[in-house]
Every structure is written in C-alpha cells, then in structure tokens.
Amino acid sequence: MAYLFNTSQDIQQMLAAIGVTSIDELFDTIPKELWLARDLAIPAAMSELELTGHMSELASRNKGLERDLCFLGAGAYDHFIPAVVDHLSSRGEFYTSYTPYQPEVSQGNLQVMFEYETLICQLTGMDVSNASLYDGASATLEAVLLAMSSQRGRTKVLVPNSLHPEYRQVLKSYLQWTNFELLEIPCPDGTLDLEAWRMQLDSSVGCVVLSQPNFFGLVDDLSPISALAKQSDCVVIGVVDMISLGVLASPADWNVDIVVGEGQPLGNPLQYGGPYLGILACREQFVRRVPGRIAGQTVDRNGDRCWVLTLQTREQHIRREKATSNICTNQGLFALRAAIYLALQGPDGLRETAEHCTAKVHYVANQLANSERFKVRFQSPFWREVVIQDLADDVAGLLAYARSQGVQAGVPLSNWYDELSDCFMIAVTEKRTRQELERLVKLLTLAPRRSELSHA
Amino acid sequence: MNPETLRYNSSHEWVGIVEENGEQIAIVGITDFALEQLTDLVYMALPQVGTQLSAGDEFGEVESVKAVSPLYCPVDGQVVEVHQELVDNLEQLAQDPFGSGWIIKLRVGGNVSLDNLLDYDAYRKQCAEA
Amino acid sequence: MRNRQATRLIFELAKPGRRANLLPKCDVPATEASEIYGAAARKNRLNLPELAEGDVVRHFTNLSTLNMSVDTHFYPLGSCTMKYNPKRNERLASLPGIVDLHPHLPSDSVQGMLELLWRLQCYLADIAGLPAVSLQPAAGAHGELTALMVARAYFRDLGQMERTQVLVPDSAHGTNPASAAMVGYQTTTIRSCADGSVDLDDLRSKINSRTAVFMITNPSTLGLFEAKIREIAELVHAAGGLIYLDGANMNAILGITRPGDFGADMMHFNPHKTFSGPHGGGGPGAGPICVREFLEPYLPIPRVVKRDGRFDLQFDAPKSIGRVRSFFGNVGVLVRAYCYILANGREGLKAVSQHAVLNANYLLARLQRSLPVVNERRCMHEFVASASKLKKERGITALDIAKRLLDYGFHAPTVYFPLTVPEAIMIEPTETESKETLDAFVEAVEQIIGESAQQLHDSPNSTPISRPDEVTAARKPIMIWKPAS
Known part of the structure; x- marks a missing residue:
C-alpha cells in the first residue's frame, strides 16, 4: 500500500485501543445494504517504476513545447519561466x-x-488586490458581480465581442441565472466602435468590460470609451495582460475601476489549461465586497510586524449565503510563482519581455504580409499576437500541414467567429528566436494550397 | 437616553421616540448586551438618508473580526439622519451605546406603535436567560 | 537562526539598478512602443522592485521556513484532509508532454492527455457510483456551483423554474449556502440532531414543491456517516428534488460505499484533498463533478469522449449550462489525482479509507479521555471535540489549545467549525500518519490541558510571531506596502 504507515502490529494495537476486532467493524455505522459488494473498477496498484513507464507512454503521445514549435496563444502563452520560480515554489513548506x-x-x-497583492497593485495602479481567483475567466465574472453589487437598479453588463470568447461564455453561463443582462457589442474592425457604445450606454448599464490587448491581440486607446462609461456612472472593468503592461499604459491611466486578468503568463506552466491564476485588483471603494482571501498587515502581541487574513467577514465561512463569493481554495501556489516571477523580472525585465513580444510579432506579421497568400486582418496596432487572414481560405489545411512539420502555427478563429473562418492567430513570445520565426514564415508561405493537394 | 424608558427588539436594537422640530423621531441603537457579545467591532455598514424602512427590515450591519450581525429596524419610518462618524469611531459605540452611540434617526408617523417591542424588564429578562 | 534581514518585504530589499532575469539580445529589428501604440503606450517606468537573483532566492527560501506544512509537521486540520503529497506525482505531472501542453492544441496532438483525462472520468464515475463526469470546475466550491447550475438547467427543462429552494444542514460548509446564493437559489437551513445527524422532522417540515436541491455532506462535517441517508434521499426525491453530495469527506468511504448507491444525484470531488494534490498555501484545487445519467446533458462543455478508439473534446451539447471557466480545467491537479489513484489501485484506495478511519478512531479513543467528543463511540475519518467544558470550568478555549499545539510542533486542528458545536476542535489525522505521531499528539493535548489557563493564553511562544492583532488589521486595513513618505 503506497503511502501508509500502519504495520499489522500497529493495526492490532490500535483496534484493541478502540475496542473492536476488525477494521470493518469501524464502518458499522454505514448500513450494510449500502456497502459496495465488489472491487472498484480501477486497475491494480502500480509501483512508482510502473507508473513512470505508464505516464511516459501517455506523455509520448502529446505534442508539448519540447516536441513542436509553439505559436499558440488565445489566452495562454509560452513565456519563459526562470529556474528560480520552479525551485522556490516547489519547496515543501510552500507546496504542502x-x-x-x-x-x-x-x-x-x-x-x-x-x-x-502589492506587486499586482504596483503593476495595475489599483489600491487593493485579492490573493487570487481561479483563472482569468472566473476573475472576470467575479469582477462583474462585484461591480453590479455596487450598482443598485442597473441590470445591463456590456462586453465587446473582442473579449475572449471563453470569458464571454463563462459570463453567459452564470448570468443566465441572475437578473443581469449580458449585451455583446460587435467589433467589426476588431476594436471598439465608439458610436456603437454611445448608443448603448445609459443608466441601465451597471458595468462595461474592456480588454487590453483584446482577444485578437489588438491594442486600442480605451480612454474615450471608459470616459463615456464614467459619464453614465458605469463601473469600468479592465481585462488586462500583466506582461503587456511592460509597454502599455497602466489601467489606472485609462480609468479602470476593477482590473482582472489571467496570471498564467507570470511564471506558470501551460499544463493543458490549468491550474492558472485569476487576478483581481480594484479601487478602494470596492474593498468590502472583494471576493477571495486578502492578507493584511498588523502587529503581533510583541509589537512585531506580521500578516493575517483580513476582512474575513466578506467570506463564505462567515457570511454564508450573503458572502460576496463562494470561493475558498484559490490559487495560492500560482500567486507565489507570479510573485517570484515579478521579483525576478523587475521593471526592466518585464519591459524588455514585452518589447520582445512587440518586435517579434511584428517581424512575423510583416513577413507574412509580404506574401501573396496572407494578410494582417486588422488595421489596429497589436501586441504579442496577430490575426492573419489566409486568402486561400484553407486555415484547417494550412495548420494541419504545419503540424505535420512539427509546428503549431496558430489558433484557428472559426471556432468562435464565423466571419473570421479564413483567419488564424499567431502568438509570439520572447522565447521565439529569429530562426524559429523564419521557419514559421517559410513553412506557411510554402505550404501547399488546397488545389495543389487535390491535384497531387 | 435612559435605557429603562426605551423599547427593544429581541435582536438587541433599542428605540426611543423624541420630538424634534415638531416631528416624531425614532432614535435607534444597539444595546450594551449586544456589544458585549460581539466583542471588538471592526466595521459598520449604515443605510442612506431617505431610505424607507419597515419594522423588521435589515438596515445595516456590524462586524467583528469573525462575525457579522445584521441590524433590524424596530419601527416603520424614513431615515432622516445617520450617525456616520460612528463608522470611524466604533469605540464610541461601545462606550455610550444609549447616548452618543445612537445609530440612525427615523421620521415616524404620529401614531407609531411600540406595542410589539419588548420593554426594559422583558428585554433584560431575555438577556439573562441567554 | 531566523534571518530577519532577508525576510523584510521584497520592496524593502530592492535597490535601483539590481537585475535578476536578463533577456537575450532581441534578434529582430527593435520597435518603439510609443510609436506603435500611441496614446495606449506606457507613459512612465514600471513601479516594481529591483532585486538580484540571490536576493529573491534567499528571501523566499527564508519565508518558506516560517510555514508549517505536511512535509514538515503533523497537520490534522479537520475537513481539509492534509495527507502526504507523493513526490512521484510532482515528477510525473512535470514530464514534458504533460506540463507543457498548450490548451488550444488540437485533439490529434494530445491523445495521451485526453486518454488520461478520459480514464480519470471513468475512475471518478466508478468511485462515485454516478456515471457522468465533468472535470472542468476549478475547486470544490466551484464544483458545487456548477452542479447547482446543472440542477437549475434540469428544472428549467422540466418547466419547474419555481424550484429555487436549496436545503442546507446547519453543520454544512459555508460554501454550500454561498454557492446556492450565487445561482439565485434561496437557502433554507435544516437543523441537526445532537448526534450530528439531519433532523428528519425539520427536513420534512421544510421540503415542499419549491425544493430544488438538498446539499448534504456525508460523512458529515462531524465525521459521522448519516445512517438515514436513504430515507433522506427518498424524502427529497419524492418531493421532486435532487440530492447533492459535498464530497469533502470522500477520504472516508473510497471503495466502501458510493454516493450514487446511497441516493446522491450529483457530487463533487476535492482531488487536492482526497487524491493528494499539493495544497500550495491555499490552492490550486479542482472540483470535478459526477452526476446521474439524466443530468448528463446539462454538464459544462467541453468533456472528453472516446469515439472509435480516438479521444476527442466534445463541445456539442445543446442543453449544456455552458462553460464555467476557461480551457479544459485544472489539469495539473487532475494529473496528480490520476497518478495517486493508479499508485494505490483498487485495493489501495479502499485501504486509504480504512486506515484514515482507523487512525481517526484510534485518536478518538485516546483523546476522549481529555476532551469531550460529540459522538464518542465512533467516527469516520475525522471527529469533533469540544473545549466548552474547559472554557466554563477553567477559561481555556479551543483557540488556546490550538495555539499551544503549535508550540508542541503540531499544526492546529480546525477550530470553531462546524458552527453547531461550541468551542469545536475538528481533528482529521488522515491515513498517512503513524501510530507514533498520533500518540505524540495525544500526549501533547494531555499536557496542554494540564497547563494553567494563563500559560495557554500566553501561547504560542516558540513561533515566529504570536497572536497577531486581527482587530486592528480589520479596522484599519493595510493591504499593500507603500514606501515611507
């Protein structure tokens, strides 16, 4: 038995101390007819050596970053993780x-x-941050609920359809059970249309969710829209990429009240989608309704500075059905990793990382735009990620061909946007070298077209 | 105010009726007994002036580090004054719960009924049994 | 040996001009952010601390030593199942091809991962006795919330939108009523009897045609198996409601009895508890849910399916409640659970519960001589003692005992939960502790109770800090560091 301590002698002594003769007797409060009369349908135990073989076999049928060159993004990114992050975060005293x-x-x-919490506030310009939520999508939902709880009588939540489609799906899943109405505003040019927003913004709108960069990697000056929202007393929620803040304006500069984001890029591995790190920081006015744990500073009985969980009356274990959220276990380990990552990066490291992303994605975009087959789909400036239109309209074939050559070239947009079915999105982090970028460009520009394949 | 002349909710709010500028005004607070039970208060949430309340409505909350207690309004009325300074000075509440620790004032109609509330003796009896 | 210099805040350790992470020279033509992004470009330098790599390593290494953990101490935190975290799980979950998979990789590039997740769905379904599984929820509370949405979608489909009442026992975790409220349900509390079981009369009087879900923790938060669970389930089902099982205490019944067999229609697992995930100072967790077949159409998307020997993600489910988070789920936690299940195997999993219950009953038998316990005859994997007698007689509280235990080198049990027991001390030893450790813990408790009340009020006195001022922390909260002005 893998991790047990008790020897047969221990078991006998313990049973005697309890006053029973068998372990089964300990379960006599469970009515006999409820006992499972068969073994579980689970394989027999594997030794560590066997399990290692089994897991290695499973792993060998996956194409991780060591196998394929990765240009996938759309909400999760292959940024470099310094060894110190892994080393420190795996210390048992943190881990267990x-x-x-x-x-x-x-x-x-x-x-x-x-x-x-302080690092997140320094990055975002907010006054207070919680100790983490599950991921970017659930953090966005929590931000909406937080905003709406401060907006009595208002029912509408405005989001652009350039917000991450999965985040919008999550909002929809939850808000269908509330009295709030989710309104999605189209973004025909990829970015926000001030007039479309002006038409919708009235006193029935409780909050607006803006994202920078947006799902397509596009960067917009969001100040005019947030100013407009403020005129109607709406709460402005900003979905922000923390690494982009190395080159992009602080959300405080464009009047955001609640900042949320996906913290995975801050030193956290991709691991097929989670666990990641939900970031939520806000202005002081919301502090009494913030979801999740918060650490605060105080002194102990000897007057020494120390830290405690604070403002706990917001939380489910005290306020129960009136709590601001049901969250208890969050993503402590990934907040730790993010803190270590930011401490290692410092202001210049984060800026340089963000600059690399800008330069490298532009290099790829320019090269592809020079080809006959491809076009950069949107006019606005972009960061780390670019939407490429395949004029041959064969995104699936193109990406499959790239995979056959060991390159995950991008994420197709047809899953989420019918009108962008001839587009895919390439993400380029600081990890990619010029040589790798040239390999991608060469592969895409020389890929066989559908017509060529059918003639072959 | 003199606790012996006040009326009480079983949930530990007190109310006293006074006349201010020719109007019937109900002053509402919480009792010394409740404050003792709650121990160190850390926060208080209060209603807006103008709020219309009915007897039994929740009008605010007091919080200690690990507990939250709703405050229930003892009478029908409209909030005309809120003791905002209390929020930053919770010690005052503990020091003088029946005086400078009052919480809200309500405008009540001329024939306000306090019959459903406990009188001083009944309230003290309830506390003793708790 | 405490290093007070290195454990100052990183902001105080920082010095302008220090660098840790250095990037390679950019090998493509540089770009100018202000030219590209215009008004959206950053205007001033980032406000982050500047540290050398050695600063960071020494700082966080020293901070770690200020924590108690399962790797270093006995951690009998009731309800949290702080069992040993196997190191092999960490290595295996970090294999290339497992840890480095992008969530948007197409199915044909992740057949091994999808097979793992599909197998895990099968194992969880069998342990639960409930056939349909969603691995998506990110934590136990998130699983509850997801299942409650599944129930709402089911009732909406039946044309029973008026079913908005959720019944929750008074001994339940706070997440139960909090989750119910988030989905727009109203919570009704059901009383417990003195022995911790559900008060059936109270339940009968509160069930009605608006009842949607009864959320029950079984074994209960008092560590007792609800013997009348069948009767409870029949009552709720007869009224047209569903039974939700809070799976926080599954560590007691793996392979012994199954929620699906005792009447549950939906449940969540806490893999980070039951299946040994690292707790990470407060997460990550995961909260996979299992439901009966008739609820399957409402589960969140995507789910893993097997078709013609190939594994795929299924997105097409018209009645699904939708997504509850981004991407697939907390896969890193699920992979560790998978490794744990296989390392134990079918017999080992049952042994886990047997030994968890053995250890708890042994502790119960020995400890009840010093501390009254709610049900002293028997418990499952945990039990609840009370310090209320000590408090009345000698002014010693559950908190005093908890704090003093720290001095003796034990993490404290959960105190003041469940709310139904005054001065509650909730103890869960788990199966991964030795008799010697349990004996040492009992001796510590006995000694502590022999100490004077004053001695206990003054404890702990061997820990890095003692009895922080939480009142000031909540009255005038300081939630971020600011430079001295």
Missing part, C-alpha cells in the same frame, strides 16, 4: 501547506500573499 488559518505558523505564505 494550506490556507493560512493559523497565522503564527503561516507567516511565509501570508507575507507572500501581501507581496503578491
């Missing part, structure tokens, strides 16, 4: 501790939470 219910023996975790 839990929510800091006993501050005396959790000062490490509590101080990390406080540092993480």
Whole structure:
C-alpha cells in the first residue's frame, strides 16, 4: 500500500485501543445494504517504476513545447519561466501547506500573499488586490458581480465581442441565472466602435468590460470609451495582460475601476489549461465586497510586524449565503510563482519581455504580409499576437500541414467567429528566436494550397 | 437616553421616540448586551438618508473580526439622519451605546406603535436567560 | 537562526539598478512602443522592485521556513484532509508532454492527455457510483456551483423554474449556502440532531414543491456517516428534488460505499484533498463533478469522449449550462489525482479509507479521555471535540489549545467549525500518519490541558510571531506596502 504507515502490529494495537476486532467493524455505522459488494473498477496498484513507464507512454503521445514549435496563444502563452520560480515554489513548506488559518505558523505564505497583492497593485495602479481567483475567466465574472453589487437598479453588463470568447461564455453561463443582462457589442474592425457604445450606454448599464490587448491581440486607446462609461456612472472593468503592461499604459491611466486578468503568463506552466491564476485588483471603494482571501498587515502581541487574513467577514465561512463569493481554495501556489516571477523580472525585465513580444510579432506579421497568400486582418496596432487572414481560405489545411512539420502555427478563429473562418492567430513570445520565426514564415508561405493537394 | 424608558427588539436594537422640530423621531441603537457579545467591532455598514424602512427590515450591519450581525429596524419610518462618524469611531459605540452611540434617526408617523417591542424588564429578562 | 534581514518585504530589499532575469539580445529589428501604440503606450517606468537573483532566492527560501506544512509537521486540520503529497506525482505531472501542453492544441496532438483525462472520468464515475463526469470546475466550491447550475438547467427543462429552494444542514460548509446564493437559489437551513445527524422532522417540515436541491455532506462535517441517508434521499426525491453530495469527506468511504448507491444525484470531488494534490498555501484545487445519467446533458462543455478508439473534446451539447471557466480545467491537479489513484489501485484506495478511519478512531479513543467528543463511540475519518467544558470550568478555549499545539510542533486542528458545536476542535489525522505521531499528539493535548489557563493564553511562544492583532488589521486595513513618505 503506497503511502501508509500502519504495520499489522500497529493495526492490532490500535483496534484493541478502540475496542473492536476488525477494521470493518469501524464502518458499522454505514448500513450494510449500502456497502459496495465488489472491487472498484480501477486497475491494480502500480509501483512508482510502473507508473513512470505508464505516464511516459501517455506523455509520448502529446505534442508539448519540447516536441513542436509553439505559436499558440488565445489566452495562454509560452513565456519563459526562470529556474528560480520552479525551485522556490516547489519547496515543501510552500507546496504542502494550506490556507493560512493559523497565522503564527503561516507567516511565509501570508507575507507572500501581501507581496503578491502589492506587486499586482504596483503593476495595475489599483489600491487593493485579492490573493487570487481561479483563472482569468472566473476573475472576470467575479469582477462583474462585484461591480453590479455596487450598482443598485442597473441590470445591463456590456462586453465587446473582442473579449475572449471563453470569458464571454463563462459570463453567459452564470448570468443566465441572475437578473443581469449580458449585451455583446460587435467589433467589426476588431476594436471598439465608439458610436456603437454611445448608443448603448445609459443608466441601465451597471458595468462595461474592456480588454487590453483584446482577444485578437489588438491594442486600442480605451480612454474615450471608459470616459463615456464614467459619464453614465458605469463601473469600468479592465481585462488586462500583466506582461503587456511592460509597454502599455497602466489601467489606472485609462480609468479602470476593477482590473482582472489571467496570471498564467507570470511564471506558470501551460499544463493543458490549468491550474492558472485569476487576478483581481480594484479601487478602494470596492474593498468590502472583494471576493477571495486578502492578507493584511498588523502587529503581533510583541509589537512585531506580521500578516493575517483580513476582512474575513466578506467570506463564505462567515457570511454564508450573503458572502460576496463562494470561493475558498484559490490559487495560492500560482500567486507565489507570479510573485517570484515579478521579483525576478523587475521593471526592466518585464519591459524588455514585452518589447520582445512587440518586435517579434511584428517581424512575423510583416513577413507574412509580404506574401501573396496572407494578410494582417486588422488595421489596429497589436501586441504579442496577430490575426492573419489566409486568402486561400484553407486555415484547417494550412495548420494541419504545419503540424505535420512539427509546428503549431496558430489558433484557428472559426471556432468562435464565423466571419473570421479564413483567419488564424499567431502568438509570439520572447522565447521565439529569429530562426524559429523564419521557419514559421517559410513553412506557411510554402505550404501547399488546397488545389495543389487535390491535384497531387 | 435612559435605557429603562426605551423599547427593544429581541435582536438587541433599542428605540426611543423624541420630538424634534415638531416631528416624531425614532432614535435607534444597539444595546450594551449586544456589544458585549460581539466583542471588538471592526466595521459598520449604515443605510442612506431617505431610505424607507419597515419594522423588521435589515438596515445595516456590524462586524467583528469573525462575525457579522445584521441590524433590524424596530419601527416603520424614513431615515432622516445617520450617525456616520460612528463608522470611524466604533469605540464610541461601545462606550455610550444609549447616548452618543445612537445609530440612525427615523421620521415616524404620529401614531407609531411600540406595542410589539419588548420593554426594559422583558428585554433584560431575555438577556439573562441567554 | 531566523534571518530577519532577508525576510523584510521584497520592496524593502530592492535597490535601483539590481537585475535578476536578463533577456537575450532581441534578434529582430527593435520597435518603439510609443510609436506603435500611441496614446495606449506606457507613459512612465514600471513601479516594481529591483532585486538580484540571490536576493529573491534567499528571501523566499527564508519565508518558506516560517510555514508549517505536511512535509514538515503533523497537520490534522479537520475537513481539509492534509495527507502526504507523493513526490512521484510532482515528477510525473512535470514530464514534458504533460506540463507543457498548450490548451488550444488540437485533439490529434494530445491523445495521451485526453486518454488520461478520459480514464480519470471513468475512475471518478466508478468511485462515485454516478456515471457522468465533468472535470472542468476549478475547486470544490466551484464544483458545487456548477452542479447547482446543472440542477437549475434540469428544472428549467422540466418547466419547474419555481424550484429555487436549496436545503442546507446547519453543520454544512459555508460554501454550500454561498454557492446556492450565487445561482439565485434561496437557502433554507435544516437543523441537526445532537448526534450530528439531519433532523428528519425539520427536513420534512421544510421540503415542499419549491425544493430544488438538498446539499448534504456525508460523512458529515462531524465525521459521522448519516445512517438515514436513504430515507433522506427518498424524502427529497419524492418531493421532486435532487440530492447533492459535498464530497469533502470522500477520504472516508473510497471503495466502501458510493454516493450514487446511497441516493446522491450529483457530487463533487476535492482531488487536492482526497487524491493528494499539493495544497500550495491555499490552492490550486479542482472540483470535478459526477452526476446521474439524466443530468448528463446539462454538464459544462467541453468533456472528453472516446469515439472509435480516438479521444476527442466534445463541445456539442445543446442543453449544456455552458462553460464555467476557461480551457479544459485544472489539469495539473487532475494529473496528480490520476497518478495517486493508479499508485494505490483498487485495493489501495479502499485501504486509504480504512486506515484514515482507523487512525481517526484510534485518536478518538485516546483523546476522549481529555476532551469531550460529540459522538464518542465512533467516527469516520475525522471527529469533533469540544473545549466548552474547559472554557466554563477553567477559561481555556479551543483557540488556546490550538495555539499551544503549535508550540508542541503540531499544526492546529480546525477550530470553531462546524458552527453547531461550541468551542469545536475538528481533528482529521488522515491515513498517512503513524501510530507514533498520533500518540505524540495525544500526549501533547494531555499536557496542554494540564497547563494553567494563563500559560495557554500566553501561547504560542516558540513561533515566529504570536497572536497577531486581527482587530486592528480589520479596522484599519493595510493591504499593500507603500514606501515611507
């Protein structure tokens, strides 16, 4: 038995101390007719050696970053993770501790939470951050609920359809059970149409969700829209990429009230979609309704500075059905990784990382735009990610061909946008070298066209 | 105010009726007993002036580190004054719950009925049994 | 040996001009952000601390030593199942081809991963006795929320939108009523009897045609199996409602009895508890849910399906509630659960529960001599003691005992939960502790109870800090560091 301690002698002594003769007797409060009369349909135990063989076999049928060259993005990104992040975060004292219910023996975790919260506020210009939520999508939902709780009598939530489609799906899944109405505003040019927003913004709108860069990687000056929203007393929620802030304006500069984002790029591995890191930071006015844990500074009985979980009356274990959210377990380990990552990057590291993304994605975009087959789909400036239109209208064939050559060239947009079925999106992080970019460009521009394939 | 002349909710709010500028005004607070039970208060949420309340409505909350207690309005009326300074000075509430620790004032009609509320003796009896 | 210099805040350790992470020289033509992004470009330098790599390593290494953890200490935190986290899981979950998979990789590039997830769906379904699985929810509370939405979608489909009442026992986790409220349900609390079981009369009087779901934790938060669970399920089903099982306490019944067999229609697992995921100072978790066949159409998308020997993600489900988060789910946690299940196997999983229950009953038998326990005859994987007698007689509270245990080198049990037991001390030893450790814990508790009340009020005195001022922290919250002005 893999991880047990009790020897048969221990078992006998323990049973005797309890006053029973068998382990089965301990379960006698379970009515006999409810006992499972067969073995579980699970394989027999595997030793560590066997399990390693089995997992390696499964892994060999996946195309991770070590196998294929990766240009996939659309919400999760292959940024470089310094060794220090893995090394420090895997220390058992961080890894195998839990929510800091006993501050005396959790000062490490509590101080990390406080540092993480401060780092997120420094990045976003907000006043307060929580200690993390599940992911970018659920953080966006929590931000909407937080905003709407401060907006009595208002029912509409405005989002552009350039917000990540999965985030919009998550909003829809939840808001269908509330009295709030989700309105999606089209973005024909990929970015926001001020007039379309002006038409919708009235006193029935509680909040607007803007994203920078948006799902297509496009960067817009969002100040005019947020100013417009403010005129109608709407809460402005900004969905922001933290690394982009190395080159893009702080959300505080464009009047955001609540900043949310996906923290995966901050030192967290891709691991097929999770666990990731939901970031939520906001202006002080919302502090009493913020979802999730918050660490605060105080002093102990000896007057020494220390940290505790604070404002706990917001939370489910105290306020129950009136809590601001049901969240309890969050993403502590990934907030730790993000804190270490940001501490290693510093202001210049983060800026340079963001600059690499700008330069490299533009290099790819320019090269592809020079070819006959491809076009950059949108006019607006972009960061880290670019939407490419395949004038031959064969995105599926093109991407399959690239895969056959060991390159994951991009994410097709047909899954989410019918009108962009001839488009795909290429993400380029600082990890990609010029040589790799040239390989991608060559592969795409020389890929066989559908007509050529059918003639072959 | 003199606790012996006030009326009480079983949920520990007190109310006293006074006349201010020719109007019947109900002053509402919470009792010393409740404050003792709650221990160190850390926060208080209060209603807006103008809010219309019915007896039994929740009008605010007091919080300690690990508990939240709703405040229930003892009478029908419209909020005319809210003791905002209390929020930043919760010690005052504990020091003088029946005086400078008052919480809200309501404008009540001329024939406000306090019959459903506990009198001083009944309230003290309830506390003793708790 | 405490290093007070290195554990100052990173903002205080920082010094302008220090660098840790250095990037390679950009090998494509440089671009100028202000030219490209115009008004949207950054206007001033980022406000982040500047540190050397050595600063960062020493700082966080020293911080880690201020934590108690499962790797270093006995951690009998009731309800949290703080069992040993197998190191092999970490290595296997970090294999290339597992940890480095982009979530948008097409199915043909992740056949191994999809097979793993599909197998895990099968295993969880069998352990639960409920055939349809969604691996998407990100935590136990998130699983509850998802299942409650599934129930609402089901009732909407039946034309029973008026079913908005959720019944929750008074001993339940706070997440239960909080999740119900988020989905627009109204919560009704059901009383517990003195022995911690559901008060059937109270339940009968509160069930009605508006009842949607009864959320039950079984074994309960008092560590007791609800013997009348069948009767409860029949009552709720007869009224047209559904039974939701909070799976927080599955560690007691793996392979012994199954929620689907005792009447549950929906449940969540906490893989980070039951199947040994690292707790990471407060996450990550995962919250896969299992439901009966008639609820399957409403599960979130995507799910893994097997067709003609090939694995795929299924998105096409017209009655689905939709997505509850981005991407597939907390795969990293699920992979560890998969490894744990296989390392134990069918017999080992049952042994996990047997030993968890053995350890808890052994502790119960020994500890009840010093502390009264709610049901002293028997418990499942955990039990709830109470310090209320000690409090009345000697002024010693559950908090005092918890704090003093830290001095003795044990993490404290969960205290003041469940809310139904005054001065509650909730103890869950888990199966991955030795008799010697349990004996040492009992001796510590006995010694502590022999100490004076004052000694206990003054504890802990060997920890990095002692009894922080939480009142000031909540009254005048300081939630971020600011430079001294």
